[in-house]
Amino acid sequence: MRLTDGVRLGAVAAPSRVLFGPHETNLGRGRGISERHVAYYAARAAGGAGVIVTETASVHASDWPYERAPLAAECRIGWQAVAQACRPHGAVVLAGLGHAGSQGSSAFSQSALWAPSRVPDVATREMPMELEQGEIDELVAGFAAAAESAVRAGMHGVEIEAGQYSLLRQFLSGLTNQRGDSYGEDKTRLLREVLAAVRRAVGDRVVGLRLSCDELAPWAGITPEQAAGIVEAVLDGIDYLVVVRGSAMATSATQPDLHTEPGFNIELCRQIREVVREKSGERRALVVLQGSVVEPQQAQQALDDGVADVVEMTRAQIAEPRLVELVRAGHAGRVRPCVLCNQKCRVRDNRNPIVSCIAEPFSGHESDAPGRECTTTRITRREVLVVGGGPAGLEAARVLAEGGHEVEIVEKNDRLGGAALWAAQVGGRGRLRRITDWLESEVRRLGVRVTVGTEATEADLLASGREVLVATGSVPGPRPYDVRGGVVIDVADLLDRHAVPDGPVVVFDPVGDAVGVGVAELLAGQGKETAIVTQDQVVGTQLALTGDLAEANGRLQRAGVRLEKRSLLRELHPDHVLLEDTFTAQRRTLPCAALIHCGHRLPNSDLAEWRRIGDCVAPRTIHEAILEGRRAAHEITELVGGGAR
Structure with a gap:
């Protein structure tokens, strides 16, 4: 069976074996499914997704896990709009239903959290209330009512959440279910009651189950062996099963970043x-593989090896909505890569960011984007010179060339890729290189003229007679410490294979993102005595946004990196640095043969009179560079309006 083949789920047929799973988007209006949701899901349906599961909706008003979390009672109109938008493309569309229980938030509901037992959540430390029979009955009724509402709205069925963030998993687990009644003696009871009530409500429509089959806490949590028994107990009531892992004990396990291998x-x-094949009768449930599967080749191999019947490729389709369409057409190499960085697709935090992708910035913004490519109305064929071949310049050139314009990239270095090349050298972040490799492949496929090893001057730009976009990147920024001797190496130079002297190395990290942490890991892995200096109380504070904070600190300590927290770097000397405690102002020294500077950078101010994009406007992430490159291309072609010099 091929990834692009159709498959039957219960009574309905899906056009491919690729599932777009439920995930937080922050696209909601109030607690309903919005028009932004509709455009988001419709784009994946048009791209060939076989099954689409909408963002998990709370089945009871007691559950409000994050500010824009959908509430099933307010989703019917939105579900109907999603179903209508996806129907022409043949995708099977299901409503995600769940309840976060003690892993929710009381900040919005201002009510006690629901749980099977009085066990504080390991993340928030909040003590929940223990459900009594009345609340359990309300919960079961809530699942049934939500499921009925979804199918009446035109959805093909529902997926029940018993995965990482779910009250149903909490009832299944010895970590959180310490009840002495029948719900504690038979921990599958509540899940069986919910599935039975949902089946009665939806009839022969699709019922799927997302189940944590390994909580990664074997001392009391669900183990794979216990999960086999749970699956056997509920198998007759479901059409498919999504196998996931994780619990409150391991919240990064379900959507880890690029340090965890795909699959x-x-x-x-x-x-x-x-277990499913052995215990199923005539009506066998399908099994769905989940777990950072982002490459069509790996997904196909899983099908070939009998691992699963369907493959969830959620982040892959955030990065490339047309994934299935491209694979079906024989263009798998043109699929925009997902690098698993979690920088824009992991949105469950108090900033309420909208789901997106560093390589595909229109993801999550489908309803207000000017168009996926420059293939619509053009007034004239333009000639455009792009100065700088980093992500911003490459994306601008790609979009312009896709629209039929004549484009040349001039890059002063001997390689395309810009700062993304050295960012990919940081420990554990090699997958980032896939974005620039893909961009370079696309611009060359589209016939963009590429000139490397040449620095364009203002006279060159004036003489070219072409539209000009400047994407010349950044330069090292200020050094807020006194240099009284010693060796300072800028991180860009280090990652461009600058030699490091023998002796202790100190990584100065005032930013707290992946760069400083990754550089420290890289140096320690080379056998160097390494310390990292930060003014924060935790190293790599910005990694909380991608889910890597705890893991990163664990990796640093296992590698033997010395963590100098709550410290300001005041002076660099030939053989040591002078640090100052941020709280007490007490000073101390640290041996240092070389200081690696991982501070903020500044824009390259060359060619300042021309239209500028990316880091030469303000050094930020690859996401902003690609977004500005695309916007500039659209403006030049008058898809948005205005123009560029």
């Missing part, structure tokens, strides 16, 4: 599918 659930899924 991490393959063996777990294989094990559970064997």
Whole structure:
């Protein structure tokens, strides 16, 4: 069976074996499914997704896990709009339904959190209330009512959440279910009651189950062996099973970043599918592989190896909505890569960011984007010179060339890729290189003229007679410490293979993102005595946004990196640095043969009179560079309006 083949889920047929799973988007208006949701899901349906599961909606008003979390009672109109938008493309569209229980938030509901037992959540430390029979009955009724509302709205069915963030998982787990009644003696009871009530409500429509089959806490949590028993107990009531891992004990396990290899659930899924095949009767449930599967080749291999019947490729389709369409057309190499960085697609935090992708900035913004490519109305064929071949320049050139314009990139270095090349050298972040490799492949495929090893001057730009976009990147920024001797190496130079002297190395990290942490890991991995200096109380504070904060600090300590927290760097000397405690102002020295500067950078001010994009406007992330490159291309072609010099 091929990834692009159709498959039957219960009574309905899906056009491919690729699932776009439920995930937080922050696209909601109030607690309903919005028009932004509709455009978001419709783009994946048009791109060939076989099954689409909408953002998990709370089935009871007691659950309000994040500010823009959907509430099933307010979703019917939105579900109807999603179903209508996706129907022409043949996708099976399901409503995600759940309740976060003690992993929710009381900040919005201002009510006690629901839980099977009085066990504080390990993340928030909040003590929940223990559900009594009345609340349990309300919960079961809530699942049934939400499911009925979804199918009446035109959805093909529902997916029930018993995965990482769910009250149903909490009832299944010895970590959180310490009840002495029948719900504690038989921990599957509540899940069986919910599935039975949902089946009665939806009839022969699709019922899927997302189940945590390994909580990664074997001392009391669900283990793969216990999950086999849970699956056997509920198998007759479901049409498909999504095998996931994780619990409150391991919140980064379900959507880890690029430090975790893709396909991490393959063996777990294989094990559970064997149970399903053995215990199923005539009506066999399908098994779905989940776990950072972002490459079509790996997804196809999982099908070939009998690991699963369907593959969830959620982040892959955030990065490339047309994934299935491109694979079906024989253009798998043109699929925009997902690098698993979590920088824009992991949005469950108090900033309420909208879901997006560093490589595909229109993801999540489909309803207000001017168009996916420059293939619509053009007034004239333009000639455009792009100065700088980093992500901003490459994206601008790609979009312009896609629209039929004549484009040349001039890059002063001997390679395309810009700062993204050295960012990919940082420890554990090699996958970032895939974005610039893909961009370079696309611009060359589209016939963009590429000139490397040449620095364009203002006279060159004036003489060219072409539209000009300047994407010349950034330069090292200020050094807020006194240099009284010693060796300072800018991080860009280090990652461009600058030699490091023998002796202790100190990484100065006033930013707190992946760069400083990754550089420290890289140097320690080379056997160097390494310390990292930060003014914060935790190293790499910005990594909380991508889910890597705890793991990163663990990696640093295992690598033997010395963590100098709550410290200001005051002076660099030939053989040491002078640090100052941010709280007490007490000063101390640290041996140092070389200081690696990982501070903020400044825009390259060359060619300041021309239209500028990316880091030469303000050094930020690859996401902003690509976004500005695309916007500039659209403006030049008058898709948005205005123009560029």
